[in-house]
Structures are given as C-alpha cells and as structure tokens.
Amino acid sequence: MSAQTTPTGATPPGKRRIAFASYVDEAYLPGFLALLRSLALSNPRLCLDFVVLYDDLGPASVSAIRRLHPRIVPRRVDPGAYDDYVKGDEGNYLVRKAYFILDVFRITDYDTVIALDTDMVVLGDLDELLGLRDGFGAVEQFFRNGAGNRLNSGLLVVNREYLTGEFAARIDEVGRSGRYELDKHDQGVLNAVLDGDFVRIDPRFNFVKRRLEGDLPVPDDVAVLHFTGRHKPWNGGEVGYGRAEEVWRRYDLSGREFLDAFFALPGAKNPELVAHYGARLVEGFGADRRTLLAVGTALHSTGRYAEAVDVLERARDTEGATDPQFHLAMGRALMAVSRYDEAEAHLLLATRDHAAAAAPFGLLAECAWIRGDARGSVAHARAGLDADPTDRKSGLLLRRARAELEAPAFTGDPAEQLAHVAFYMDDQGNAGDKVLPESVRLSFDADPGPRRWHSVHTHRLFDESALREVNARRGLVIGGGGLFIPDTSPNGNSCWQWNVPDEVMERIEVPVAVFAVGYNVFEGQSYAQRRFTESLRLLVAKSAFFGLRNHGSIERVRDLLPADLADRVVYQPCPTTVARKLVAGWQEPEERAETVLVNCAYDRAGLRFGHDYGHFLSEMAHAVTALGERAEVRYAAHISTDEKFVFDLRREHGVSLPVEPMYDMSNAEVWDTYKRTRLVIGMRGHAGMIPFGCGTPIISLISHPKLAYFLNDIERPEWGVSVHDPRLGAVLTERAEDVLDNHRAALDDVAERQQKLWAVTRDNLAGLRGPLGLTV
Structure with a gap:
C-alpha cells in the first residue's frame, strides 16, 4: 500500500462516545430527578454518561442525582460567559439561567450529546436518537413556526461537528449581538444561528404539553413528554393538563418505590444499572432473594467479582439455601475469585435441578481442570453431557481433559x-x-x-x-x-x-x-x-x-x-x-487468488460496537457489494461465532458470502489461506497480524484499541478504519480498491514494515540467548 496512493491520517477513533446532558438548578431539581427515573424505567437496557451542567447545586442535591444514575458527570457552568448576552425581560426567572444549557456546545469529549430539558419525562425507546450520527437534530417548534425553520430546544441531538469551539463562538456572537428572538432565550439563539439548518426529528421525541390543551390524553407513541410553560408539575401544574401531569407523577417516586418499579420491569436490564440500583436497595432497604440474585449476576457480568460474592452471600436465607439458581450464581462468582472449594460445593448443590444441571456440571468440570484434576473434570463433563448432550462447555472440557489423560508422558530430560x-x-x-x-x-x-x-x-x-x-x-x-x-x-x-x-x-x-x-x-x-x-x-x-x-x-x-x-x-x-521469517521451508505463493477475505468479531459486542451495529452492518454491505465487483469476497471465520456477520448481512441486506471456517484449519492451513489472498479486511487482532506476517496487505476494522496500536507501530494508521466511522463503507472501499490497484506496491510496503519488526525480534532474541540457552 503505497504512501503516495493511500490517504494518511491519525489513529481511527474508538467507540462513539454518547452522553445525555441537562442544565440543573435547585428550582428544577425535582423535574430532573423525575427525568432520571423515567429514563431508567422506560429504557432499562440503556446506560450512558449523563453530563449535569450546574451552577448552584448543593451537596445534598448532587447526592440525590448520583443515587439515580451510575454515570453522572457534573460540570460547573461559568455564568459569566453569558453576562454579555443581550437579553429580554430582566424580570423573568429564566432570562439568565436559560442560556446555561448552551454549555452543551462547549463539551468536547463526546461524539454525540443528547440534551434534555429538566421538565421532560421519557416514556419510550430512545434507540432512534442514538442512531442519529450526523448533524444537529431537533423537533420543529410547535407554535409560531412560519416556514418551519425553527426548532424547539428542549431536546437536541448534537453531533461532533457542532461540538467545536467554532460553533460555540457562533452562538456567543449571536447572543452578544442580540440578533435573535430575545423572549426565546437559548432557543432563540440557536434558531438564529442555524436558520432552519437542522435534522428534523419526529415530534414524539419532544412532545410539548401544549399539544394536549383541553386535558387530552398523552398518545401512546410519545417517547418524550415536555412540560413547557411556567407551570411545572412539581409546582402544582396547570389547569387543563391533568392527564398529562398524571403521567409525570408516575415518575415522582420515593427511593424505595422507584427501586421496586425498576426491578419489577420485565426483560433485560443494563447490568450497570442493576448493580447501581441494587446496591442502593440492598444497603438502604433490603432486598429479596430474587433481587439479590439479579444484582449479584450483574456485578459478575461487569467484572466486579468480589462484590458479586458479597451480595450473593446475603441470599443465604432458607429459600436461597435450596435454590439451584442461587448456587449456580454463587459457584460462578466464587470461581472468579479463586475460592474453588466453596465454588464446587455450591455448584454440586446447583446440579440438583436436573432440568438445568448441564451448566453447573460444566463449571464443575472447568473448576476441576483449573485445579489440575483431569479425571474429575472428565467425570463432571460426562455428567453435564448426560444432562444435555449439546452443552458446549461440558463437551469442550471432556475433550480437553481426555486429551491430557491420553497424552504420552514426557520421558526426556526436562x-x-x-x-x-x-x-x-x-x-x-x-x-x-x-x-x-x-x-x-x-x-x-x-x-x-x-x-x-x-x-x-x-x-x-x-x-x-x-x-x-x-x-x-x-x-x-x-x-x-x-x-x-x-x-x-x-x-x-x-x-x-x-x-x-x-x-x-x-x-x-x-x-x-x-x-x-x-x-x-x-x-x-x-x-x-x-x-x-x-x-x-x-x-x-x-x-x-x-x-x-x-x-x-x-x-x-x-x-x-x-x-x-x-x-x-x-x-x-x-x-x-x-x-x-519463522516457519521452516516457507514458500511464497506463485500467485495470489483474486479474493478478498473479510473477518469480524462478536465477543463483547457491546464494547466493540456500542450503539452502532446497525450502521456498521449497513456500511459493510455497501463495501462488500462494491468490492465484489473487483474480486471474490469471502468470509474468514476465526471462530464459529464470527459467522454472525454472514447471517446478519444476508438477513438485513441480502448480501451472501462464502465462509472459510478457519477454526477447523491447522496452523499451516491458516497461514496458507492468508498468504494466497490479495487482501484481508479483519476486525480481530490476529486477522490483521497473521496475514501481515504472511506478507499479505491488510485493512483493520478497528473495534478495539490494540488494532490501532499495531498500525501505529508499523507507521501505517491509514490501514485502519473505525467501525464507527460515519463513512465506513466508502472509506473502506476506497482503501481496498487502492490495494487492489497497486498490489505490488502494497506487497512491498508490507515486506518493508515486516523487516523492521523482524529486526526488533532478532535483537531481543539475541539478548535472551544467554539466559535461556537459545540456539536460534
């Protein structure tokens, strides 16, 4: 890949960072607390940073906010930044503080910020907002909107191109000039700056109370209800909006009421939320066995293993002592902190549920193997397969432990x-x-x-x-x-x-x-x-x-x-x-097949893709289709679960790919497959490093920092494209076509960079000859 024909650039960005943000003061604190409760109860699988802009919140208020969200990021507003703004009615409470939400545009460490007024409650799924990756999103103003070029600033989806000093300076210039609707405060400033240039969001995401005049019911599809006007529900409300205010009061809950409501929700919940609220419930009010089990499982899934053990210990009541689910969770958590004797005791108790015995038997097989007991591992794995012949862990441990028992003893000189x-x-x-x-x-x-x-x-x-x-x-x-x-x-x-x-x-x-x-x-x-x-x-x-x-x-x-x-x-x-350089008798291919191999990874998918998987899949469909006109695109599955990409691509976009099941190949076959293709586009670290080691050009799909680290080391950061890149499909296609068009130069570039890595390796090995008695 020649430096002359390939665009250069910095390391591709990591996961798209998304945050909510609100300006909060003491007067509007009750509304904000209701907003936080509503967000958790309507979107229990969602847990993002929440930036709290403030100027006068006391310690007790900050503590109340933190109790309702595990990822609060407090940021103090500089009120003096808005002193020079030309303002309207000086007697209006909002005439000064309404502008403080404009500090959202001074936030520079997120890629997307969703700003919410504190007089809102969230009633529906917000995934659509999370998918808005570009531009400035808002709902059109409901009243006095003329040509439809005005937005309501209660909810804003602000992306990276607006989170810059340049845009903040434009806001300041308009604010200080007074060339805006003074009585609209922050909203007036934004409308003057944007002049209608914003992405229209469906009104259900900022459904203003005034649409319900005459005590109309809140429509079922409303996702965010906005209590505009002077009269707020926490201050007595307003005549003619009783049914809307009843909806707000659903979220005006005491601490115990909110926690009980959250844990009563059906379906999956974000483990970070479960752990955060669970800690409050356990310490403040006490929790039943079912809740303790959910909290312990959430702590385990977030890597807080010792805390998981502590919480699950509290479930040792009469009922918990006979509950196989409790013993399974406890056994798994104890294994994670290396308390193996106790873990085995709990896992044996968990096997008493014959319908679900495969899981604890599989863990017992793993626990025995970890402790060097191959025979015990075989026995437990067999029991797991008796309970469920398809249990993957039991099958894996049975093969592993049997192979160890059947391996010939070493008879040489250690x-x-x-x-x-x-x-x-x-x-x-x-x-x-x-x-x-x-x-x-x-x-x-x-x-x-x-x-x-x-x-x-x-x-x-x-x-x-x-x-x-x-x-x-x-x-x-x-x-x-x-x-x-x-x-x-x-x-x-x-x-x-x-x-x-x-x-x-x-x-x-x-x-x-x-x-x-x-x-x-x-x-x-x-x-x-x-x-x-x-x-x-x-x-x-x-x-x-x-x-x-x-x-x-x-x-x-x-x-x-x-x-x-x-x-x-x-x-x-x-x-x-x-x-x-290492494999004896390495043979360079006489020619390379007209193929491009693609690889994706799905372990820890939430950490890899965040909220961008749909975008990634759509962009990859574009790239695969375009590259298919130049070469045969095939899929290199390093592990069977990697094949999810092939299934999803066909189901969502009608694009089919033949699969190379590399997990079934020997090492020699893996090397041979990678050295005979023209280009590898890979997400796994070794889907980049192994083909590179075979002399094959690579482009990395970066969903983990280690891929960018490697590309930086070989001084080719442009060989990587972030899975979050807004133009992923076009960028990937352009760079892949450059490799195919200039293949000889790309091969030479790989060889030159590989030679530098080989020189480092040889020098390090030379220093180890004495300590380790090396002969190579």
Whole structure:
C-alpha cells in the first residue's frame, strides 16, 4: 500500500462516545430527578454518561442525582460567559439561567450529546436518537413556526461537528449581538444561528404539553413528554393538563418505590444499572432473594467479582439455601475469585435441578481442570453431557481433559525444555489463538513440539506441582497474546489471565521471559486495579525480559509501574507478524487468488460496537457489494461465532458470502489461506497480524484499541478504519480498491514494515540467548 496512493491520517477513533446532558438548578431539581427515573424505567437496557451542567447545586442535591444514575458527570457552568448576552425581560426567572444549557456546545469529549430539558419525562425507546450520527437534530417548534425553520430546544441531538469551539463562538456572537428572538432565550439563539439548518426529528421525541390543551390524553407513541410553560408539575401544574401531569407523577417516586418499579420491569436490564440500583436497595432497604440474585449476576457480568460474592452471600436465607439458581450464581462468582472449594460445593448443590444441571456440571468440570484434576473434570463433563448432550462447555472440557489423560508422558530430560505459559486453544476454537503459541515457540526454537517445550495453560492454577515442573526446565516463556485482560477466565490470584498466586510466582527459580504480551482491555473495561498491579509488578521484577507487543500496551503498563520497573518494559512485536521469517521451508505463493477475505468479531459486542451495529452492518454491505465487483469476497471465520456477520448481512441486506471456517484449519492451513489472498479486511487482532506476517496487505476494522496500536507501530494508521466511522463503507472501499490497484506496491510496503519488526525480534532474541540457552 503505497504512501503516495493511500490517504494518511491519525489513529481511527474508538467507540462513539454518547452522553445525555441537562442544565440543573435547585428550582428544577425535582423535574430532573423525575427525568432520571423515567429514563431508567422506560429504557432499562440503556446506560450512558449523563453530563449535569450546574451552577448552584448543593451537596445534598448532587447526592440525590448520583443515587439515580451510575454515570453522572457534573460540570460547573461559568455564568459569566453569558453576562454579555443581550437579553429580554430582566424580570423573568429564566432570562439568565436559560442560556446555561448552551454549555452543551462547549463539551468536547463526546461524539454525540443528547440534551434534555429538566421538565421532560421519557416514556419510550430512545434507540432512534442514538442512531442519529450526523448533524444537529431537533423537533420543529410547535407554535409560531412560519416556514418551519425553527426548532424547539428542549431536546437536541448534537453531533461532533457542532461540538467545536467554532460553533460555540457562533452562538456567543449571536447572543452578544442580540440578533435573535430575545423572549426565546437559548432557543432563540440557536434558531438564529442555524436558520432552519437542522435534522428534523419526529415530534414524539419532544412532545410539548401544549399539544394536549383541553386535558387530552398523552398518545401512546410519545417517547418524550415536555412540560413547557411556567407551570411545572412539581409546582402544582396547570389547569387543563391533568392527564398529562398524571403521567409525570408516575415518575415522582420515593427511593424505595422507584427501586421496586425498576426491578419489577420485565426483560433485560443494563447490568450497570442493576448493580447501581441494587446496591442502593440492598444497603438502604433490603432486598429479596430474587433481587439479590439479579444484582449479584450483574456485578459478575461487569467484572466486579468480589462484590458479586458479597451480595450473593446475603441470599443465604432458607429459600436461597435450596435454590439451584442461587448456587449456580454463587459457584460462578466464587470461581472468579479463586475460592474453588466453596465454588464446587455450591455448584454440586446447583446440579440438583436436573432440568438445568448441564451448566453447573460444566463449571464443575472447568473448576476441576483449573485445579489440575483431569479425571474429575472428565467425570463432571460426562455428567453435564448426560444432562444435555449439546452443552458446549461440558463437551469442550471432556475433550480437553481426555486429551491430557491420553497424552504420552514426557520421558526426556526436562533441562532441555523451555516451559511455556500460554493460552492453548481447543479444537474448533479461535484460529488466531491456535496459531499464536506455535509462533512464539518458533521464535525461540525451530522445534515447537513437546520434545522441546513444556506447556503450562495460562488459565490453570499455577500451584506447587506446576512450580516444580517449571523449575525443572531451563527457562520460562510467558506469552504471547492479550494476556493482560481481566475477564476471559477471571481469577482472584492475579486478576489477569495467568492464574498464579504471588507466593508461587516468587519461587520461580528459572529465567523468565514475558514475550509479546498485550494489554487487551477494551474501552470501558477495568481491572481489580490493586491486585492486578501487585501481580504485574512482581512479574516485571522476576523477568529477565519483559516485552509487550505494541507501544500502546507499553504505555498502559508503564503507567502502573514504579520508575525502576517501568524502564524494563520493552517492545516485542507479536511473532505472528513475522511468521514467514519463522516457519521452516516457507514458500511464497506463485500467485495470489483474486479474493478478498473479510473477518469480524462478536465477543463483547457491546464494547466493540456500542450503539452502532446497525450502521456498521449497513456500511459493510455497501463495501462488500462494491468490492465484489473487483474480486471474490469471502468470509474468514476465526471462530464459529464470527459467522454472525454472514447471517446478519444476508438477513438485513441480502448480501451472501462464502465462509472459510478457519477454526477447523491447522496452523499451516491458516497461514496458507492468508498468504494466497490479495487482501484481508479483519476486525480481530490476529486477522490483521497473521496475514501481515504472511506478507499479505491488510485493512483493520478497528473495534478495539490494540488494532490501532499495531498500525501505529508499523507507521501505517491509514490501514485502519473505525467501525464507527460515519463513512465506513466508502472509506473502506476506497482503501481496498487502492490495494487492489497497486498490489505490488502494497506487497512491498508490507515486506518493508515486516523487516523492521523482524529486526526488533532478532535483537531481543539475541539478548535472551544467554539466559535461556537459545540456539536460534
């Protein structure tokens, strides 16, 4: 991909950041609290930042607001910024404060801000507003609208192009000039600035009370009801709008009434909301077993494992003691904090529900395997399959534990082996994670097999037995891959993927090399910071070499270390990126097929796509259709769940793609498939790094920071397109066509960048020859 023919640019943006915003003061606080309650009760699956603009709220008011939403972002308004505005009736209460909502346009750290007046209640689904990605959205003014070029400022959907200093300056200029409807305050300013240039939103999203004059009922399809005028429901209301005010009073609830109403809602709820409200309910009022179970499950799903255990402990009443669902949740939570004996006891009790016994038996099989009991794992997995022959976890653990029991014992000299802590993927698992351990081993030794390597699965408890085995080898390699992530297989010992207690790690006697590990946290994820940091610092101190696979990870990890340890963290590219330098007898393809391979990922889909999945799918349909006129577009599924893209694309847009099931391929077949295509468009990290390592041009669909980190390291950020890019389809098509039009230049560019990664790898390995006794 030549620098001359491909547009350059900064790292593609991450997930589109969306927030609600309101200006709140003491007089309008009751309305705002009702607005927050209504938002939670009408959109219980939605949890976004809520920016509270304020100038005079007291501590008690701020606390009341925080109790109603877990993601409140308070921002103080500078009233002096509006002192120079020309205003109307100075006796009007709103003549000054009404302008403070214009601080929305001074918010620069979100891509979309949905501004709401505090005299509103939310009655319906707001997904349509979240899907408005471009422009300035508002409902037309109801009265005195002439040519229809005026908006009502009660609800605004403001996108990035208006969240700039330039637009805020235009607002200030009009406000100070007085060239607007003075009696309309902020609304008058915006109408003067925009002059009708805004996206029209359906009136049901800002349904003003005046439409209901004569005590008309609120229509069923109203999504946001707006109590315009001087007389607010919390101040006695207004004659002629009784039925509308009855709707407002549904949300004028006490703390207990609101919490009970929220937990009584049917269907799925956002786990962050459940955890936040559940904590209030449990601590303030007490909760029944069903609610405690929901709160504990929500805490677990958000990575707050110790808190989940604490909440579930409260459900140990007479009824809870015999409830299999309680025991299943408790067993899962205890496993996540490495309290395995207690976890097994609860999971065994959960198997008493024969109709749902497969899940606890699967977890029992996993728990036994983690603790090194392969025979116990087989027994539990068989029981799980007896309960449900289709149970995936039981089937996986049965194959894994059987393979371990049937593997021939090692009869060689342990001192001739290196131990290797890695995530060893099971059959039909993620193709990238299958290729990775072999690639790491080839960096150190031409023989990646069991004669030269002792395998240590990163998710297995590193106990005294494992320590003895490692100390009998000549060294320990840890990596690669994104092992610094808290949730794939949570444990309480390290709070990252290697399940190692500090006291055992301290007694490792052989040289340790951390090789090409990544800090894989998604935007919005976090660690149990203290425990992870303590484990990380001990690991760095123990290591003869500590290499991370991208500079983004290096920066994040160094921030957690004292200066004397931070300097030990160095760059080591993922060995998959230099595969053709490592694999013996590598053969370059005589020619490449006229194909383009596409890959998408669906693990943690909410963190990847946010509220933009529909946009992503539509834009990809455009790109796939356009590229299909140039080459055969095929789908590279690294794991079976990746195939969701193919199903959704066909169902929603009528576009079909043939599938390459890479999860069924050997490592050699994965390399061969990637080296014979002309271009790979991939969302998974290894759907970029592996084809790059085969010499194939790539374009990354960025839904995780690690893809941008890699592209920055090779100084080609333009090889990435964010899944949130408003013009994703057009940009992707343009860049892919450039690769196909200039393919020789693209191949040469990949080779040149790969050579630089290989030079770094060779230098690092040279430094490890002594400590690890390397021969390569």
